[in-house]
Amino acid sequence: MYKARFRSLVVLLVLTLSGMPAARSQECTNQFNRAVWHPDQALISANLMHPLRPAEQTQAEWLLLDSTGNVTVSLAPVTVQNYGDPDHPEAPPRATSTSVYVRPMQPLMINHTYYFRARNVLTAGCKKIQAEIAPTVVLTERKTPPVFAVSPSTSRDDSDFYLAPTIDGASGSKASYTLDGKFQYRRAWIAPQFGTNTTYRPGISFTPGMSVKISSNPKEDGDSVNIRAPVEVLTIVDPISLPNLAKILPAVIARPGFVVEADKKFHDVNAIFSDGEYFVLHGLDYGPMQIVTEPMVGLETGSNLKAQTVGTYPSAILRADLGFRVVATIFQPSKGKPLFSLESNYIRRLLLNPEPTYTQDSKGNLVLLSVGTQPRDHVDLKISYNLTPLVALSVGYEFGELPPVYTKVDNKYTFGVTFKGQLQAKPKNTD
């Protein structure tokens, strides 16, 4: 009995002196905790969940694969470092703080994704060598982004800059030239905040911009000049508190703002406060085609600043809007990049107070047709084929009436080259 007690005491003493209790079985299955590329020292440090003894890693193999180029990177002899106790680097640390330092023999490529894995590693306190440690991702150094950079966009709607000079044909008219342009800047002011033990807060962004459509054809004078200073309010449906609703409707985006709408000669100018509520829905997949739909409801109110004809605005402007946007994108299955995109926007303006409708004579002068509250519709459809990420060939169709003069765009077809993209502002860290 004394012998047994003495033996257990000796075992306890040995374990205490070694600084490391015998590893539990689950601790013998090691895995990478994190891996970070240190460009200043040209090395990768990979932290492990459970400690290693550097001297025991004679059979260990460390492998680095460039997944972007699918190439194995040769490595200099690997160092296993315990930095739990700097004075005793050979002793297994009390905390889980073993890191492996890997120095690639060649410079790593910027913006590439590497996988780091290990074979035949022995975790401290274990008897059995672990054949394989699951790979971990290593992201390499990035180029410092410029203050403004440009990235591709898919359509007019999601572009920050958009320039589409087109040759147009419409029923009963000669070919004409139209410039469809847009510039917009977006900056987030307040980040949304939601979730467990968090006070709900929507996100707010500022997105000023200008939209221009100028045509050489006097009959094609739709939404000519539109200057807006909208605020964007992002209301995310919290999936914890409203799980069923969040599955259908992830978020609602409100875009209230002041808009100046005018015809291209600024003969009729309205100052409007508009608010559109855009319902973000889940997208749908049909093989290589994806379809995204976004219904909207809106309200526009304001007053006429300058009328083409006196007495055409008997009361304040008040409109209720209903509409939707559909974007269908066909992907190249092999490359996962969009090949064709089809975008359609429809809006019906229900006028609650009378507004005028104009047509244009052959000289381009506005001629009053009527004043009334009949609904005004507008639909456009555009098919784009991406030549490069920033340049696309496009075919478009447009029909309907747009404020302020509601000149009818009658089955207008367009063909042209579109330059489009998004601006990327370099964010600043908060600390």
Added chain:
Amino acid sequence: MNKKSNPKKKRMARTPERPLPKEAAAAVKIEKVEERRLRADQLETILIDCIPLAGGSHDPIDLSNILQFYRLDKDSVLVFAGYVVGSADYGVRRFQFKLPPNALDGISVSSKLSEVANTIQDNAVPA
């Protein structure tokens, strides 16, 4: 009591700190850098959770794919950014990190997941 006359403080000041071995000092520096950055697996978890919640698909995460590949439209990209920055359950805040409100302003439907992951990792700081 005058601080300068405190004998305990004087004694402590006279005792020089033992210099750390060169490698250990470098290791401590690396550890500090590691601790101040989101890990790759945390980034992957954020992407896996936030893309479907923002209206995208559940397709496996491949860092070379663009956001549009996951059925994210221009507005659902804003929702995705909202989840990453603001969700206490699915975004960077679940790992005790924070992002500036405009950190993901530059991402678009044509941004690669690797670019998104890099942007998150570059801008996330411990909360």
